[in-house]
Amino acid sequence: MRSGMASLLALPWAKSLSAAAAPATAPHLNLSRGARGLPQDDEIVLGVSAAFSGPSRGLGTELYRGAMAYFNQVNENGGVNGRRIVMKLLDDGYQPDPCVANTIELIQDESVFLLFNYVGTPTVTRALPVLKKFRDQQVYLFFPFTGAEPQREPPYGEFAFNLRASYRQETAGLVDNFVALGRRRVAVFYQNDAYGRSGWAGVREALARHGETIAGEATYMRGTQFGASMRGQVEILQARAPDAVICIGAYQACAAFARDAEDLGLHIPVANVSFVGSENLLALMREGRADADSHTRFLVNSQVVPSYEDTSLPAVREYHELMERYNPPLPSSEDVDRIAEGEPYEPFAQSFVSLEGFVNAKLITEIIRRMGDDPQRSGIEDAVFAVRNYDLGVGERVRFGPDRRQGLQQVYYTVPEGDRFVPLDDWEARFGLP
Amino acid sequence: MTRSRRHGREALLVRKLFRKTRFGFFALFAAVVLSISILSITSVSRELRDEYIINSESIAKNIADSSVDILLNRNLATLQSLIDQFVQIQSIRYIYITSDTGEFLAHTFIPGIPEEILASDHTATEPVDRSLPGLGDFIEVGSPILSGVAGTVHVGMDLELLGLKTQRAVGQQIYLLCIILVTGVLASIWLVNLASRPLAALLEFVVRLARERDEDRVAHDDLLVRDDEIGDMARLMQHVADGRAREGGVRTGKGR
Numbered sequence: 001m002r003s004g005m006a007s008l009l010a011l012p013w014a015k016s017l018s019a020a021a022a023p024a025t026a027p028h029l030n031l032s033r034g035a036r037g038l039p040q041d042d043e044i045v046l047g048v049s050a051a052f053s054g055p056s057r058g059l060g061t062e063l064y065r066g067a068m069a070y071f072n073q074v075n076e077n078g079g080v081n082g083r084r085i086v087m088k089l090l091d092d093g094y095q096p097d098p099c100v101a102n103t104i105e106l107i108q109d110e111s112v113f114l115l116f117n118y119v120g121t122p123t124v125t126r127a128l129p130v131l132k133k134f135r136d137q138q139v140y141l142f143f144p145f146t147g148a149e150p151q152r153e154p155p156y157g158e159f160a161f162n163l164r165a166s167y168r169q170e171t172a173g174l175v176d177n178f179v180a181l182g183r184r185r186v187a188v189f190y191q192n193d194a195y196g197r198s199g200w201a202g203v204r205e206a207l208a209r210h211g212e213t214i215a216g217e218a219t220y221m222r223g224t225q226f227g228a229s230m231r232g233q234v235e236i237l238q239a240r241a242p243d244a245v246i247c248i249g250a251y252q253a254c255a256a257f258a259r260d261a262e263d264l265g266l267h268i269p270v271a272n273v274s275f276v277g278s279e280n281l282l283a284l285m286r287e288g289r290a291d292a293d294s295h296t297r298f299l300v301n302s303q304v305v306p307s308y309e310d311t312s313l314p315a316v317r318e319y320h321e322l323m324e325r326y327n328p329p330l331p332s333s334e335d336v337d338r339i340a341e342g343e344p345y346e347p348f349a350q351s352f353v354s355l356e357g358f359v360n361a362k363l364i365t366e367i368i369r370r371m372g373d374d375p376q377r378s379g380i381e382d383a384v385f386a387v388r389n390y391d392l393g394v395g396e397r398v399r400f401g402p403d404r405r406q407g408l409q410q411v412y413y414t415v416p417e418g419d420r421f422v423p424l425d426d427w428e429a430r431f432g433l434p
Numbered sequence: 435m436t437r438s439r440r441h442g443r444e445a446l447l448v449r450k451l452f453r454k455t456r457f458g459f460f461a462l463f464a465a466v467v468l469s470i471s472i473l474s475i476t477s478v479s480r481e482l483r484d485e486y487i488i489n490s491e492s493i494a495k496n497i498a499d500s501s502v503d504i505l506l507n508r509n510l511a512t513l514q515s516l517i518d519q520f521v522q523i524q525s526i527r528y529i530y531i532t533s534d535t536g537e538f539l540a541h542t543f544i545p546g547i548p549e550e551i552l553a554s555d556h557t558a559t560e561p562v563d564r565s566l567p568g569l570g571d572f573i574e575v576g577s578p579i580l581s582g583v584a585g586t587v588h589v590g591m592d593l594e595l596l597g598l599k600t601q602r603a604v605g606q607q608i609y610l611l612c613i614i615l616v617t618g619v620l621a622s623i624w625l626v627n628l629a630s631r632p633l634a635a636l637l638e639f640v641v642r643l644a645r646e647r648d649e650d651r652v653a654h655d656d657l658l659v660r661d662d663e664i665g666d667m668a669r670l671m672q673h674v675a676d677g678r679a680r681e682g683g684v685r686t687g688k689g690r
Binding site for chain 1: 507508509510511512513514515518540541542543544545546547
C-alpha cells in the first residue's frame with residue numbers, strides 16, 4: 001500500500017488530529033463536533049497521544065492502524081451497546097513534554113472516556129503524574145505500547161492497565177536464552193532515556209540472577225535516525241568483548257547499530273525488544289542491500305504478541321481478515337498539506353505492532369461492552385477486574401485483578417527470514433557458540 | 435614670516451607644553467581601564483564559578499532528595515526520566531547517579547560513560563574540575579542520597595559555557611570602560627586646547643610687544659579685557675612694555 005504522510009498528522013503536538021473509527025465508507029470521521037464530554041449517546045471517545053511524526057512515527061501509525069481495523073468492524077456492526085468507538089488522536093512525536101500537554105488536553109478539553117494506545121516509555125512516564133493529578137476524574141490509561149515499570153508499579157501503577165508483557169519479562173527471556181547458550185557476557189545498547197533505562201534495568205536484573213553483570217553498555221540519543229553513525233557505540237562494546245548485545249531502542253537507531261555492528265565485525269547476536277518495531281527495522285536494514293539476508297543474520301527480536309504468521313490462532317486470523325478488509329489508511333488531518341512533504345511512510349500489510357494495536361482494541365471493546373448501556377468512568381476498574389479468564393484468541397488467556405494490572409505474560413522470539421520476522425524455534429542452531 | 439604663520443607657530447609652541455599633560459591623561463585612563471578590566475575578569479570569573487558551583491550543588495541536592503523513594507522502589511526508568519529533565523538546563527552537561535557500591539544506576543552520557551568518570555571516586559561530593567576527551571571541561575559536584583547509603587548524585591556543569599558567560603560579562607564592562615577612555619581622552623584634548631589657546635595668544639602678544647614699534651602696535655583688546663590670569667598677565671606685559679616705551683622716549687628726548 002502506497003500512502004504518504006499526507007494523511008498523517010505531523011503538526012506540532014498541540015495541534016490535534018481528529019480521526020475516528022467509523023464505518024468503512026468514512027473511516028476518518030473528524031470528531032471535532034462531537035468528541036467532547038463523557039460518552040455521548042452515540043459514541044465513546046478514546047484519547048490517544050502517540051508518535052505520528054518523527055523518527056518513531058511508524059510505531060504510532062501501525063498501532064493505530066491495527067486498532068482501527070478492529071474498531072471499524074465494531075462500528076460497522078453497530079458499535080458497543082449502540083455506541084461507536086472513536087479515537088481522538090494527538091501527536092506527541094515520541095517526546096515527553098508534548099505528551100504531557102496532550103494528556104491534559106485530552107482530559108480537560110476533550111473529556112475523553114479513557115486514554116488508549118499511548119506510545120513509549122519517556123512519554124508515558126511523564127504522563128502518569130497527570131493521571132494522578134486528575135485522579136478524582138478516574139481517567140485510566142489502557143494498554144500503552146511500552147513494557148516499562150512505572151505504569152506497573154507504585155506510585156502510578158493504579159492509573160494504568162497493561163496488556164503486553166513487560167520489558168523486564170522480555171529482557172529476562174533474552175538473557176536466559178543467551179546464558180543457556182553459554183553467551184554470558186551480555187552488553188546493552190540503549191536509548192538514553194526512561195525507556196532505555198527500563199530495559200537496561202531488566203537486563204541487569206536478569207543477569208544478576210545468573211551471577212553476571214552487564215558486560216558493557218553504549219547509548220544513543222532519542223530521535224537518532226538510521227543515517228547516523230553508530231561506530232562509536234559499536235567500538236565501545238567491541239572493547240568489552242561481549243557474547244551478545246541487547247538493544248533497547250527504536251527502529252531507526254537500532255537498525256543503524258545493527259548495520260554498523262555487522263560492518264565493523266561485531267558478529268554476535270543482536271537482540272531487540274518488542275518496542276523496536278521489527279518490520280520497520282528490517283525494512284531499513286534490507287533497503288538497497290544485495291546481502292540483506294547475511295546482513296541481518298544476527299538479529300533476534302522479542303515480541304509480546306504471537307507471530308502474525310501463526311494463523312492457527314483465532315485473533316491472528318481475525319487480524320488478517322480485518323486488516324485486509326479495511327486496510328486502515330494513515331491517520332488524516334485537515335492540515336494534511338502541511339505535513340505531506342518530507343515524511344513519507346509506507347505502512348505494512350501486517351506487523352507485530354499493528355497486531356498489538358488490534359488485540360488492544362479487541363480487549364478494550366470487550367471491557368466497554370461489559371460496562372453495559374451506560375458506561376461511566378467510575379465503573380471502569382470493576383469492568384477490568386471482571387476480566388479474569390478471557391480468551392482473546394492469542395493462545396494465552398487474559399486475566400486482570402487488583403494486584404494484577406497486566407493482562408498477558410507471554411514473550412515470543414523471532415528472527416528475520418527474508419523480509420519478515422518468523423518464530424525462532426531453535427536457539428542453539430541459530431545462535432549457539434561455535 | 436606672515437602674521438598668521440607666526441601665530442600658528444606660537445600656538446604650536448604652547449601646545450607642546452601640554453603634550454605631556456595629554457599623554458598623562460591617556461596613560462592614566464589606560465591604567466584605570468586595564469586595572470579595572472583585570473579586576474573585573476578575576477572577580478567576575480570567580481563569582482560566576484562560585485555561582486555555578488552553588489547552582490550545581492543545589493541541583494544535585496534536589497535530585498538526591500527526589501531520588502530516595504525512586505531508588506528504594508528500584509524504579510530506574512523514573513530515575514532516568516528525572517535526570518533527563520534536569521539535564522535540559524542549559525549549563526548542565528551531564529548527570530549520573532551511582533549506587534552505594536559505585537554502580538552507575540542512571541546517567542546522561544552518549545555514547546558511553548567516559549573512562550575518567552568510571553575511574554573516579556563515586557562517593558566524592560566536593561567540586562572537582564574535569565576534562566573529558568571529546569566532551570569538554572566541566573566542574574562536577576556531588577550530593578549524597580540518604581547520607582550516601584543509597585548512592586550519590588553527580589552533576590557536571592559546562593566550563594566552556596562558564597567561560598563564555600565570563601567573557602560576555604567582562605566584555606560588556608571593558609566595552610563600557612573603553613567608551614569612557616575614548617571620551618576622556620577626547621575631552622582632555624579639548625580641554626587642553628581650550629587652555630592652550632589664550633596662552634598661545636598671550637605668547638603671540640608678548641612676542642609682538644617685544645618686536646613691534648609703537649607705530650606698529652595693534653590693540654589686543656580681547657586679551658586685555660579678560661578677567662582671568664591671562665588677562666592679568668597681558669595687562670602686566672602691556673604695562674611693562676608701555677613703561678619701557680616711555681623710558682625709551684625720555685631717553686631719546688634727552689639725547690636730542
